[in-house]
Amino acid sequence: MAEDAVIETVHSRYIELLEKRIAQLQTLVDKADEKNGEKKEESTIGVVNKDGKKEDPKSDDKDGKKDDGKANDKKEARYRYVLRRWDKNAGTHKDEAVGPDWFEKTKNKDSAYVYRRIYDPETGEKGAYSEIEVEDPELIELLKKDIGKYPGISFDTETLSMNSPFPAIIHNYDKLQESAKASPNSQVCKDLENLLERVRSTPELDSYFKLRGNQEDGIKAVTFETLWTAFAPGTLIVVRNFNNIEQIMSVADSPIPYSPISKSPRLWMWAWTWDYDGHNLVKVWRDFKFDRFRGTKTVTELEYVPLAVYPEAEKLKRDVLARSQRFLKYTVQCAVGSDQVLKYDGFAYADERRTLANDEQDKHGGDDENPDYNPAQDEENSSNSKLVLIKGEVISDAAAYAQNTSSLLPIGDRNNQDTFIDRQPTTTEDDIFFETVSSLKPNEPLPMEDNFLLLPPRVLGYATRQRVWGQFHLDSASEKDKPNPHDFKQTLQLSQRYKDMIESLVAAHMHKVKRPITDIVEEKGKGLVLLLHGPPGVGKTLTAETVARATGKPLFVVSVAEIGLDASRAERKLEKIFALATKWGAVLLIDEADVFLETRNRHSPPSRNALVSVLLRVLEYYEGIIMMTTNRIKAIDVAVVSRIHLAVRYTDLDAEQMRNIFKYYLNQLRPHLIHDQADTMRFVDQFGHMYALNGRQIRNVVQAAQAYASFSLDNDELGVEAKNMMLVAQQQAQRYAMAGGGYGAPGLGYGGGGYGMPPALNMNTNAGPGMHGGYEVGYPQQSSMAGYTPVPRRPDGKMTTQHLRAVCDLTREFQEQLKEEARDQRNANEAR
Numbered sequence: 001m002a003e004d005a006v007i008e009t010v011h012s013r014y015i016e017l018l019e020k021r022i023a024q025l026q027t028l029v030d031k032a033d034e035k036n037g038e039k040k041e042e043s044t045i046g047v048v049n050k051d052g053k054k055e056d057p058k059s060d061d062k063d064g065k066k067d068d069g070k071a072n073d074k075k076e077a078r079y080r081y082v083l084r085r086w087d088k089n090a091g092t093h094k095d096e097a098v099g100p101d102w103f104e105k106t107k108n109k110d111s112a113y114v115y116r117r118i119y120d121p122e123t124g125e126k127g128a129y130s131e132i133e134v135e136d137p138e139l140i141e142l143l144k145k146d147i148g149k150y151p152g153i154s155f156d157t158e159t160l161s162m163n164s165p166f167p168a169i170i171h172n173y174d175k176l177q178e179s180a181k182a183s184p185n186s187q188v189c190k191d192l193e194n195l196l197e198r199v200r201s202t203p204e205l206d207s208y209f210k211l212r213g214n215q216e217d218g219i220k221a222v223t224f225e226t227l228w229t230a231f232a233p234g235t236l237i238v239v240r241n242f243n244n245i246e247q248i249m250s251v252a253d254s255p256i257p258y259s260p261i262s263k264s265p266r267l268w269m270w271a272w273t274w275d276y277d278g279h280n281l282v283k284v285w286r287d288f289k290f291d292r293f294r295g296t297k298t299v300t301e302l303e304y305v306p307l308a309v310y311p312e313a314e315k316l317k318r319d320v321l322a323r324s325q326r327f328l329k330y331t332v333q334c335a336v337g338s339d340q341v342l343k344y345d346g347f348a349y350a351d352e353r354r355t356l357a358n359d360e361q362d363k364h365g366g367d368d369e370n371p372d373y374n375p376a377q378d379e380e381n382s383s384n385s386k387l388v389l390i391k392g393e394v395i396s397d398a399a400a401y402a403q404n405t406s407s408l409l410p411i412g413d414r415n416n417q418d419t420f421i422d423r424q425p426t427t428t429e430d431d432i433f434f435e436t437v438s439s440l441k442p443n444e445p446l447p448m449e450d451n452f453l454l455l456p457p458r459v460l461g462y463a464t465r466q467r468v469w470g471q472f473h474l475d476s477a478s479e480k481d482k483p484n485p486h487d488f489k490q491t492l493q494l495s496q497r498y499k500d501m502i503e504s505l506v507a508a509h510m511h512k513v514k515r516p517i518t519d520i521v522e523e524k525g526k527g528l529v530l531l532l533h534g535p536p537g538v539g540k541t542l543t544a545e546t547v548a549r550a551t552g553k554p555l556f557v558v559s560v561a562e563i564g565l566d567a568s569r570a571e572r573k574l575e576k577i578f579a580l581a582t583k584w585g586a587v588l589l590i591d592e593a594d595v596f597l598e599t600r601n602r603h604s605p606p607s608r609n610a611l612v613s614v615l616l617r618v619l620e621y622y623e624g625i626i627m628m629t630t631n632r633i634k635a636i637d638v639a640v641v642s643r644i645h646l647a648v649r650y651t652d653l654d655a656e657q658m659r660n661i662f663k664y665y666l667n668q669l670r671p672h673l674i675h676d677q678a679d680t681m682r683f684v685d686q687f688g689h690m691y692a693l694n695g696r697q698i699r700n701v702v703q704a705a706q707a708y709a710s711f712s713l714d715n716d717e718l719g720v721e722a723k724n725m726m727l728v729a730q731q732q733a734q735r736y737a738m739a740g741g742g743y744g745a746p747g748l749g750y751g752g753g754g755y756g757m758p759p760a761l762n763m764n765t766n767a768g769p770g771m772h773g774g775y776e777v778g779y780p781q782q783s784s785m786a787g788y789t790p791v792p793r794r795p796d797g798k799m800t801t802q803h804l805r806a807v808c809d810l811t812r813e814f815q816e817q818l819k820e821e822a823r824d825q826r827n828a829n830e831a832r
Contacts, residue, residue: 078112078136078191079198086121093118112136112191115198130164130202132195138188139195146175151233151253165204167256169196171232211296221296224267228254230299231269236307236450238316239271239288243349243387243473248307248320248453249273255290266291269304273454276331278399281437317453321446324455326474329442330396331459337585338480340461341554344394346476347387349458350468392465393480393554394472395584401460404576405469462580464554467562483552491664492546493539493657493695498648502530505646506547509625527622529643533633534650537694540629541591543648547627548587556586560595567610574618582624593628597636612637619643655689658698662688665702673706675798683801691808692815705807708791709799 081098095116113134120127134140135158144155150168153160162168169176173196180193200209208226222230231237235251255267267290275284288304299309307313334340433451446452458471489499509528532540548555558577563570581588590596596615598608616639619626630636633649641647653661662684670677693701791802 078110078187079194080111080114081198082114082116084116084118085124086119110136112139112188113195115195129204130166132162132166132198134160134162134195136188136191139191142179142188142192143176146179147172164202165208165228165256166199166202167228167232167254169199170205170208170229171254221298222302223296224290224292224294225257227290227297227302228256228267228269230302230306231255231304236453237271237304238307238310239304241286242456242458242471243347245457245473245475246316246320247273247457248316249286250450250454252285255288264292271304273456274451275456276327276398276459278397278402281332281434317448320453320455320457321448323457323474324452325443325446326477327455327457327459328437328440328446330474330477331398332437333440333442334396336583338553340396340584341480342394342396342459342461342472342477343392343480344463344472344477345391346389346473348390348394348463348470348472348476350386350388350390350463350466350470388466388468388470390463390466390468390470390472392463394459394461394463394470394477395554395586396459396461396472397584398460400462400580400583401469464556464586467557480552481549483550485550488543488546488550492542493653493660494543494648494650501646502543502547502648503550505530506551506625510551527619528625529619529622529645530625530627531636531644531647532627532629532650533631533647535631535652535694537696538650538653539695540650541589542695544587544589544627544629547625551587553625554584554586555589556581556584557589557591559591560593563590565595565607565611567607567614570611571614571618574614578618578622578624581626582622586624588624588626590626590628592630594630594632594635597628597630597640598632599635599637600639612640616640616643652692653694658689658693659684661695661698662702665699669702669706669799673798675794675796675800680799680801680804683805688808691812693808693811697811701804701807701811705803706799708807709793709803710797 083096083098084093085096086092087094113132113136116131116133118129118131119125134143140155140160143160147153147168150171153162153168176192176196180189180196183189184193199205207223208229211221211223211226231251231254233251233254236248237251239247239249241247241249249271250273251269252272253270255269257264257267269288269290270285271288272283272285274281276282290303299306300311307317310316330340330342429451433449436447436449440446457475458473459477460469460471462469463472488503492499505528532543534540544557545555556577563573563577578588580586593615595608596611598604598612600609600612620643633647663681666674666677666680666684674680791800791806794800
């Protein structure tokens with residue numbers, strides 16, 4: 001207690017001396033002001049220029065007279081200086097005026113403003129801050145003219161209050177100085193001049209003005225305490241917000257410390273940008289963190305840099321403007337349907353688990369069913385998202401992205417309700433921007449305006465091949481390919497009568513040809529339903545792909561795993577999927593749809609029967625093109641059959657079809673990846689059909705043969721063990737590839753192949769099938785190099801006929817083993 005008393009006594013004495021000194025200085029100022037017509041050599045209330053140096057106020061002319069010849073009246077600054085301290089006895093703050101003589105002289109006059117120093121009840125001056133309360137309407141109007149709209153400042157009240165470090169004044173200091181010098185002998189300018197001097201003397205701004213005085217061309221270096229001065233609201237800044245890509249945003253709120261700066265480990269800044277919600281351009285906000293650092297840094301060394309001092313700022317603006325043009329083209333200016341499709345090749349910010357109508361969405365009931373569900377509150381969102389390599393078609397659809405995912409947008413938050421941020425929905429400037437955007441045509445150059453620099457570097461949508469929702473960088477996106485019927489007409493190995501029928505049905509549906517026969521219920525039966533049935537690898541999926549390519553429509557592939565087997569959820573998911581396919585004008589493919597097509601009977605589980613009913617209900621009102629694949633045509637429910645417009649039957653490839661498919665893939669290797677293609681084609685023509693491969697298997701063997709030729713076993717740098725491992729790996733890779741082809745068990749749909757397998761080929765001779773070459777191929781679990789002579793590797797790494805033979809033979813062995821195992825299993829079942 002004794003120590004507290006001593007500290008209180010010293011503190012009171014310090015305050016008393018400070019008050020006396022302030023009073024003395026004020027007396028000197030008042031005496032100097034009373035000397036009319038005399039030019040002050042030095043003033044305690046001077047004008048500070050942008051260099052931090054004092055300037056003498058200038059008269060309107062050298063004689064101190066106005067234009068009308070009358071002498072100027074020197075104006076006296078009108079303000080009150082108040083100390084507010086905590087009175088422990090009274091339990092409240094107590095105001096004490098500084099400079100009693102001056103206060104007595106002006107207490108009956110109106111003051112322009114009050115400068116108040118407020119001491120912390122616990123720490124006194126250590127935790128003190130300053131406050132300015134402007135009372136004069138003219139001074140408020142002058143401040144409004146130069147400051148304009150500023151977060152936390154309202155000019156519509158009788159008094160204007162600001163707290164230190166007075167960011168609204170500091171960020172507009174140069175403009176306010178110019179206004180104070182415009183008419184130095186007017187009362188309002190005198191008041192403004194005095195107010196600026198008071199701000200300059202504020203202890204919290206001492207380090208800022210010292211740095212400012214040492215820099216000629218504005219702020220070049222900042223401390224952690226003063227970095228906020230470089231980020232005025234409205235300042236354009238460069239951030240790397242999405243995938244480390246340069247993006248321009250606008251500061252909404254400066255990183256001003258709202259607690260004693262010595263205790264702040266970091267500072268926060270808010271900035272905004274435009275984004276597209278699927279319907280309109282909207283503003284979104286995001287916070288940015290500055291970690292504490294020691295000493296000074298140049299502004300360009302900070303995590304986020306003002307555009308005005310950013311290296312190569314002009315080039316960046318041109319690049320961003322070109323990117324913004326693409327953003328508008330794929331969002332605001334994009335018509336709903338196939339125009340939303342982009343070609344993409346690059347990384348995207350996506351969640352590999354976020355497929356169509358995922359279970360997480362079902363847990364919350366979905367956006368449409370639960371309006372109170374806030375996806376931003378899903379804690380696991382951002383941790384599951386990562387960069388995923390995307391190559392193929394992407395559908396730009398921000399609205400669908402928001403409805404089908406619960407992941408946070410890395411660009412910003414539209415709904416954040418931070419009280420420090422001014423979030424008026426639209427302004428006159430925004431309306432002008434919207435009108436300008438609506439008047440622009442696709443590919444029209446954008447004007448160099450700030451709003452067009454504030455568009456994001458990505459679009460939101462869906463990757464059709466990878467089946468994920470994602471955020472796609474515009475620099476990796478390009479125009480989609482134009483409709484191309486070549487692959488459907490030339491490459492697809494399908495009976496011509498089926499091709500003609502499919503082409504006619506699709507063309508009639510696309511051109512909305514009025515059907516002479518309609519359903520009794522007007523909205524029913526408007527879709528086109530095709531069933532593709534047959535063994536694996538014969539072109540069912542390829543048919544859907546080539547139809548989509550020929551029509552210029554996106555191919556929207558959905559698997560049963562994505563729909564699920566729960567009838568209640570499956571119906572909701574199917575409705576969403578069908579709605580998206582209709583919206584995008586896509587060709588919808590439900591792959592391996594057996595579970596939805598099976599005949600309903602009393603022996604089947606009720607849940608399985610319910611799934612068929614679900615498909616029938618949803619299918620009845622679908623208006624787009626849908627293709628379903630199956631290899632169990634005999635088990636299709638009769639009600640499903642009645643809704644099918646065309647069922648396309650696929651059989652095992654004949655010799656001519658196999659040759660055409662071999663030729664298609666081998667042509668992709670020439671000339672730098674294949675040696676003597678003519679010789680290889682002779683082998684294919686003569687023996688290829690005897691391997692009874694399907695289309696997918698042919699692709700796999702050509703790929704494997706090319707890899708085998710490039711990394712062959714005759715590499716002298718490899719040891720015996722490494723060569724054994726390579727052989728096993730090659731055989732395993734081929735085995736897994738073939739297993740992925742999806743062979744059906746005997747009695748369940750289609751079998752493996754319809755041709756007898758040729759015996760093993762001698763890989764070192766030109767022997768054809770049926771001519772044993774005296775070597776033996778072991779399976780991975782019993783691989784041996786004994787009796788095996790590898791195919792020699794060419795110096796140029798090109799594939800030869802021998803490489804293709806070797807892989808074809810491995811495939812033959814694998815198929816034979818599958819058949820043998822299936823036969824053994826069947827015999828075992830019969831023996832029971």
